[in-house]
Ligand SMILES: Nc1ncnc2c1ncn2[C@@H]1O[C@H](COP(=O)(O)OP(=O)(O)O)[C@@H](O)[C@H]1O
């Protein structure tokens with residue numbers, strides 16, 4: 001096959017948007033960072049495996065703590081995460097990043113902050129998608145389909161149903177204004193105060209801070225009534241919302 | 243620019259090929275130049291349903307490999323000259339289907355045709371992915387049973403995340419429900435899910451209900467899309483579906499048990 005017999009280009013730039021988790025670094029203690037990362041990842045290993053991250057150095061730089069980016073990148077790489085960019089970095093860190101082949105985001109700090117504080121409505125979540133960053137609320141307006149997985153670093157609000165075989169996870173609370181048929185896990189980083197609210201509970205599994213119930217244990221009598229689920233002395237309590 | 247419709251489901255044997263044949267014929271009969279593509283490489287059977295199996299010379303893989311031009315591979319339908327068929331290959335490996343190859347074919351067809359109907363294979367692997375990747379509209383064919391509904395739900399998830407429109411952040415694919423092989427009698431006896439049960443899970447825009455019908459088999463044996471059998475219930479259901487898709491309003495039928503002749507006669511509801 002000769003190249004010039006075809007009119008289509010071999011290389012083409014296309015614009016596309018991705019949702020990538022941001023890892024915010026607030027300390028220059030690499031041992032501590034490694035420990036904390038290992039702990040977080042242990043809670044959802046499949047989720048973090050080979051996941052891309054953007055490293056945000058805003059906090060550590062604000063505290064004027066000296067941080068060698070090359071060392072940090074090594075620590076992050078060891079956990080299985082891939083650093084695909086840095087932001088809120090200083091010149092030295094940028095030079096190090098570029099020499100490691102990691103892109104540098106020069107977006108002004110203030111813009112980034114404002115964006116992160118707002119709830120992010122996501123209408124078309126991808127499979128195995130991380131959504132949100134920091135502790136923002138994620139709002140989903142379309143049904144979450146079987147096989148889809150949503151993760152929020154803060155609260156998660158779903159204004160539609162969650163299909164059987166779908167999985168929603170949040171570090172904070174979960175609200176489902178529709179039928180919950182899939183799996184819902186709140187407080188996945190250990191927040192025992194987290195709650196799940198839904199208007200019709202038919203879930204395959206519900207969990208708060210690692211304490212879970214499967215559908216067989218959730219009694220059918222409460223179907224079709226709005227309920228809340230919370231932890232009381234390490235047991236899940238399912239109660240109608242009056 | 244053509245409108246690309248994928249007929250998909252996740253599960254096999256639910257009526258995708260039957261639907262692809264019927265609606266492509268329906269669109270052509272309404273005066274729109276239409277092409278229907280069989281993406282089921284290795285298990286081609288759209289050509290059988292369309293009754294053109296003896297006229298297949300080249301197929302989609304030949305075109306992708308540059309062994310034939312698109313015009314050589316396209317088969318003109320015997321009943322309607324506005325309809326063409328691009329058959330799948332029966333012999334090739336399904337890996338021969340490539341994203342670039344499919345994109346190029348769709349681009350070329352777009353210049354000439356108003357509607358491009360893609361008959362998806364079952365599953366969520368390469369063939370199914372390529373059939374839906376470039377779609378503008380998705381006809382999700384579902385049977386009133388739990389496993390089919392679950393597979394459709396899964397496919398809807400993929401449509402909203404793994405398509406070109408999703409990846410480019412464009413307006414999402416328009417999704418329509420086609421509930422097929424529906425038997426009100428079996429719904430009533432509890433053997434099948436009802437339309438309401440299905441909609442409770444999928445909440446999709448309903449394009450139509452296609453009844454379980456002997457005419458489907460008769461038509462496929464004869465090699466004519468069932469929509470041409472204007473007297474049959476399934477044929478009428480598909481005519482309604484095409485009309486609704488094109489913007490006409492038609493009341494839904496075939497959802498309740500026949501309010502047939504005898505019932506009317508004896509004053510039943
Ligand atoms: N409405 C219907 N009533 C009765 N049989 C049907 C109907 N739709 C499809 N079938 C039958 O079901 C089988 C599978 O249909 P097909 O269109 O090939 O499904 P798919 O392409 O999804 O695998 C075929 O034997 C077909 O004749």
Ligand SMILES: [Mg+2]
Nearest residue numbers: 258259282363
């Ligand atoms: Mg088929």
